[in-house]
Amino acid sequence: MKAQRRNGWRDARVVFQKELRETLRDTRxxxxxxxxxxxxxxxxxxxxxxxxLFGQRQLQREPAPVAVVGEVDPDVLEFLSGREDLLLVEVAxxxxxxxxxxxxxxxxxxxxxGLEESQTVSLIYDAADDWxxxxxxxxxxxxxxxxxxxxxxxxxxxxxxxxxARPLEVEDSSVALPEELGGYALGRFLPxxxxxxxxxxxxxxxxxxxxxxxxxxxxxxxxxxPIPPGQxxxxxxxxxxxxxxxxxxxxxxxxxxxxxTGLFQLSQAFTxxxxxxxxxxxxxxxxxxxxxxxxxxxxxxxAVRSHSFKEAQNALTPVYMLFILPALLPLFPGIEFTPAxxxxxxxxxxxxxxxxxxxxxDPVLGSLALFSTLFYASAALVFAAHSFGREExxxxxxxxxxxxxxxxxxxxxxxxxxxxxxxxGSRATLVFVGVVAVFYFYLAVRxxxxxxxxxxxxxxxxxxxxxxxxxxRLGGFNPVKTLSLRRPTGRALLAALLIIAGGMPLAxxxxxxxxxxxxxxxxxxxxxxxxxxxxxxxxVVWILVLVALxxxxxxxxxxxxxxxxxxxxxxxxxxxxxxNGLIFGAFHVPSATVFRFLPSATLGILLAWVVLRTRSIxxxxxxxxxxxxxxxxxxSSPWILERFSDPNQGPPIWLMVPAxxxxxxxxxxxxxxxx
Amino acid sequence: xxxxxxxxxxxxxxxAVSDLSLRVNPGEIYALLGPNGAGKTTALRCLATLxxxxxGTASVGGADVRQSPLTVRRRIGFLAASMGLYERxxxxxxxxxxxxLQGLDEERLRKRVDELAELFGLDDFRGRYxxxxxxxxxxxxxxxxxxxxxxxxxxxxEPTLGLDVLSGETxxxxxxxxxxxxxxxxxxxxxxxxxxxLADRVGVLSRGRLVAEDTVDGxxxxxxxxxxARAFLSLVEEGGHRPIGRDFGEDLVGSVTDGRE
Numbered sequence: 001m002k003a004q005r006r007n008g009w010r011d012a013r014v015v016f017q018k019e020l021r022e023t024l025r026d027t028r029x030x031x032x033x034x035x036x037x038x039x040x041x042x043x044x045x046x047x048x049x050x051x052x053l054f055g056q057r058q059l060q061r062e063p064a065p066v067a068v069v070g071e072v073d074p075d076v077l078e079f080l081s082g083r084e085d086l087l088l089v090e091v092a093x094x095x096x097x098x099x100x101x102x103x104x105x106x107x108x109x110x111x112x113x114g115l116e117e118s119q120t121v122s123l124i125y126d127a128a129d130d131w132x133x134x135x136x137x138x139x140x141x142x143x144x145x146x147x148x149x150x151x152x153x154x155x156x157x158x159x160x161x162x163x164x165a166r167p168l169e170v171e172d173s174s175v176a177l178p179e180e181l182g183g184y185a186l187g188r189f190l191p192x193x194x195x196x197x198x199x200x201x202x203x204x205x206x207x208x209x210x211x212x213x214x215x216x217x218x219x220x221x222x223x224x225x226p227i228p229p230g231q232x233x234x235x236x237x238x239x240x241x242x243x244x245x246x247x248x249x250x251x252x253x254x255x256x257x258x259x260x261t262g263l264f265q266l267s268q269a270f271t272x273x274x275x276x277x278x279x280x281x282x283x284x285x286x287x288x289x290x291x292x293x294x295x296x297x298x299x300x301x302x303a304v305r306s307h308s309f310k311e312a313q314n315a316l317t318p319v320y321m322l323f324i325l326p327a328l329l330p331l332f333p334g335i336e337f338t339p340a341x342x343x344x345x346x347x348x349x350x351x352x353x354x355x356x357x358x359x360x361x362d363p364v365l366g367s368l369a370l371f372s373t374l375f376y377a378s379a380a381l382v383f384a385a386h387s388f389g390r391e392e393x394x395x396x397x398x399x400x401x402x403x404x405x406x407x408x409x410x411x412x413x414x415x416x417x418x419x420x421x422x423x424x425g426s427r428a429t430l431v432f433v434g435v436v437a438v439f440y441f442y443l444a445v446r447x448x449x450x451x452x453x454x455x456x457x458x459x460x461x462x463x464x465x466x467x468x469x470x471x472x473r474l475g476g477f478n479p480v481k482t483l484s485l486r487r488p489t490g491r492a493l494l495a496a497l498l499i500i501a502g503g504m505p506l507a508x509x510x511x512x513x514x515x516x517x518x519x520x521x522x523x524x525x526x527x528x529x530x531x532x533x534x535x536x537x538x539x540v541v542w543i544l545v546l547v548a549l550x551x552x553x554x555x556x557x558x559x560x561x562x563x564x565x566x567x568x569x570x571x572x573x574x575x576x577x578x579x580n581g582l583i584f585g586a587f588h589v590p591s592a593t594v595f596r597f598l599p600s601a602t603l604g605i606l607l608a609w610v611v612l613r614t615r616s617i618x619x620x621x622x623x624x625x626x627x628x629x630x631x632x633x634x635x636s637s638p639w640i641l642e643r644f645s646d647p648n649q650g651p652p653i654w655l656m657v658p659a660x661x662x663x664x665x666x667x668x669x670x671x672x673x674x675x
Numbered sequence: 676x677x678x679x680x681x682x683x684x685x686x687x688x689x690x691a692v693s694d695l696s697l698r699v700n701p702g703e704i705y706a707l708l709g710p711n712g713a714g715k716t717t718a719l720r721c722l723a724t725l726x727x728x729x730x731g732t733a734s735v736g737g738a739d740v741r742q743s744p745l746t747v748r749r750r751i752g753f754l755a756a757s758m759g760l761y762e763r764x765x766x767x768x769x770x771x772x773x774x775x776l777q778g779l780d781e782e783r784l785r786k787r788v789d790e791l792a793e794l795f796g797l798d799d800f801r802g803r804y805x806x807x808x809x810x811x812x813x814x815x816x817x818x819x820x821x822x823x824x825x826x827x828x829x830x831x832x833e834p835t836l837g838l839d840v841l842s843g844e845t846x847x848x849x850x851x852x853x854x855x856x857x858x859x860x861x862x863x864x865x866x867x868x869x870x871x872x873l874a875d876r877v878g879v880l881s882r883g884r885l886v887a888e889d890t891v892d893g894x895x896x897x898x899x900x901x902x903x904a905r906a907f908l909s910l911v912e913e914g915g916h917r918p919i920g921r922d923f924g925e926d927l928v929g930s931v932t933d934g935r936e
Contacts (some may be wrong), residue, residue: 011776014772014775014776015776018761018764018772021763021764021768022761022763022764025763025804026763216757216759216760216761216762217755217756217757217758217759218757218759218760218761219759220720220725220755220757220759221753221755221758221759221760221773221820222759222776223724223725224723224724224725224748224751224753225748225773225776225777226745226746226748226749226776226777226778227745227776228745391725391726391727
């Protein structure tokens with residue numbers, strides 16, 4: 001049978017239409033996408049509001065039974081008995097009466113005031129009982145009113161004006177318009193809700209369209225149709241994204257309608273108007289697009305690596321939770337929309353939503369949030385397409401075929417326990433590094449603050465080196481192989497020297513470029529330069545031991561020794577190097593600021609590359625020592641310090657030419673060295 | 676025509692299919708026999724372009740699975756052991772979907788779906804989603820799906836798995852009919868009876884290797900066995916497979932098949 005000419009996107013469209021049709025027939029997806037936002041959510045909101053109002057009305061309907069005891073002026077009793085909102089009752093024991101609910105509150109007049117004196121009244125009530133709390137409120141406001149009457153009487157007797165006792169009256173006058181107040185309230189929780197609804201909208205369809213399809217065996221059939229895998233991914237991904245977007249849109253629309261049609265009565269009581277300008281709604285939708293793409297593609301890419309619906313759920317839940325955290329940021333007061341947060345995944349979009357709802361966002365920061373999300377979304381798409389293209393991912397075979405047990409690639413990696421012989425397994429290593437990180441993050445800074453320079457030494461030796469050596473000893477791993485204690489060749493050392501000579505100016509350039517996004521921690525730099533100033537040769541040696549030699553040994557043993565050896569059989573060389581750099585960078589964040597992450601991660605990547613290729617830790621230690629040592633020497637140079645402390649001045653451009661040349665030459669030498 | 680030449684597929688260090696060569700001519704039914712894990716599904720998946728061969732070639736009508744996978748997919752009708760039906764689509768919707776993916780134009784597709792609906796009785800369960808069909812009904816839908824584009828070659832992985840006699844009969848008739856229309860049919864199975872009934876030639880796989888290839892009679896003669904089941908047992912034992920429980924005493928396969936003879 002002859003087929004018609006193929007149109008590039010026709011297949012993706014066919015897949016999309018079918019997936020959407022099937023998804024819309026799935027009760028679970030419909031429930032999350034339509035029923036929750038359109039019906040359940042406003043229903044819960046209104047019901048809870050009505051219940052609250054009903055409760056209040058119930059409380060206000062009857063006068064509060066209260067008692068007055070102690071040395072009471074008969075005028076007070078007369079004043080109180082004339083009020084409609086309370087009912088005076090006589091009691092013997094005030095506390096017992098409150099506890100037994102005979103009265104809601106009791107005013108205990110401690111002693112009779114003379115004409116000129118102030119009398120103290122103690123209000124006895126039950127703070128854990130709404131009925132009693134209301135009694136206290138009524139009684140308190142009645143007594144305050146009586147106090148005002150008394151004051152007025154005293155002033156009149158002396159012929160003084162009322163203003164005599166109150167020289168200053170303070171009144172609130174907010175310039176916020178009702179719609180701005182609404183924006184403030186909306187901006188707090190709606191961004192979180194939008195992100196969560198988009199996440200939820202993408203969650204189940206992604207699992208169903210990837211892992212579910214694998215589990216039911218339909219993916220195998222689908223992939224024998226004459227369409228490229230990219231079109232299959234595109235169709236599926238479009239479905240997940242559209243469902244996520246629709247869920248978010250329905251939620252936003254339903255929320256706004258709930259507030260604007262007057263269903264939500266509390267807003268009228270507080271003269272708040274919930275409305276969003278059309279332009280802001282459009283921008284929110286525009287930003288939701290890349291966000292939904294990011295979630296959709298990432299979820300699909302992860303879900304297709306799982307073998308079953310349940311396994312995919314387990315794999316996606318931590319990712320889901322990870323995205324919820326930054327979405328919560330607008331809920332906290334005092335979180336500013338800064339460039340660093342604008343480029344943070346999810347956080348940027350969430351804060352942008354808040355700004356738009358409150359009344360307008362900075363266009364530069366808004367664009368930064370939008371484009372960075374687009375960037376993350378593209379990366380997630382590449383990841384998803386890559387996952388669908390791998391046969392071992394699709395059929396759960398490949399290198400583990402024939403072995404018992406399934407699992408998504410990453411989780412399988414974590415679960416896979418390798419035989420303990422020469423090198424530690426990846427699971428044990430990552431758990432170990434995680435434990436070290438927890439102790440290091442909590443203790444290192446405290447040690448350094450508490451003990452000063454010695455604290456630095458103690459944290460390096462006690463928190464990094466010692467645990468690594470214990471890990472090797474207790475795990476029975478071969479220290480020579482794990483730590484790559486192999487004598488390096490001359491070429492390896494030369495490559496290491498060339499790479500660090502080229503890498504340092506590039507790390508400087510990166511740090512400078514980063515300063516446009518993340519504020520440079522000038523106080524930290526000043527503190528460091530003060531610390532690094534050496535007045536005597538002995539002091540120079542001490543600082544070099546402290547800042548260059550100790551980290552070169554302790555950090556290399558942990559990162560390029562244990563971590564590198566533990567991950568190199570599980571991940572690809574590129575994966576090992578990147579992971580090493582990322583973890584190394586993360587370890588440097590708590591001791592300074594997030595500013596150090598990028599330069600440290602770059603150094604970590606270069607070090608891991610060299611050690612992996614040369615199979616020797618010594619070039620790594622040499623590079624690390626030279627890097628840190630150079631900083632000690634350069635920090636004494638006023639010229640360098642000046643350039644560092646002025647964020648507008650970057651490293652000299654001419655320096656980049658020899659730096660890149662040195663890095664490339666080192667790289668070429670290194671690649672010849674490698675296995 | 677289906678051609679495999681020295682096809683090898685490794686999963687890491689495991690060699691699932693090793694140096695497999697076979698040819699299925701138009702108008703021929705070729706049965707691939709082998710114990711579980713012998714490499715039948717892997718070989719069929721390589722041919723269906725789902726897996727990439729480690730070495731060797733596989734082609735359908737001259738189109739190579741590696742160089743022209745999309746052409747191969749247009750020429751084959753593939754039926755996986757799992758059937759692979761979408762649970763929330765009706766039979767007609769499912770067949771139409773795959774017809775569209777095969778690039779059929781809407782008018783032709785409508786006619787073709789009507790033809791297939793009549794051939795496989797798809798309208799017997801009109802208005803029900805595939806997830807609610809019986810195994811036999813599902814298999815009918817799966818077959819209609821596999822041939823919606825009228826392919827020149829059929830690759831069927833255990834097409835009668837889990838079917839009752841009646842449904843199995845439908846499949847046999849379908850295969851015989853397709854053979855008479857000049858289709859090259861390659862199928863894998865564990866059922867000796869259907870091999871004897873349908874297959875023009877048989878290939879026996881053991882541990883990824885083709886240990887014998889002949890007609891049913893040829894295999895029986897070649898091994899000196901009384902029937903195909905015994906011939907199969909002796910061939911796979913030579914290939915390194917040994918049935919668990921053989922030491923229990925009785926030759927169960929032999930006696931069951933003898934009883935039918």
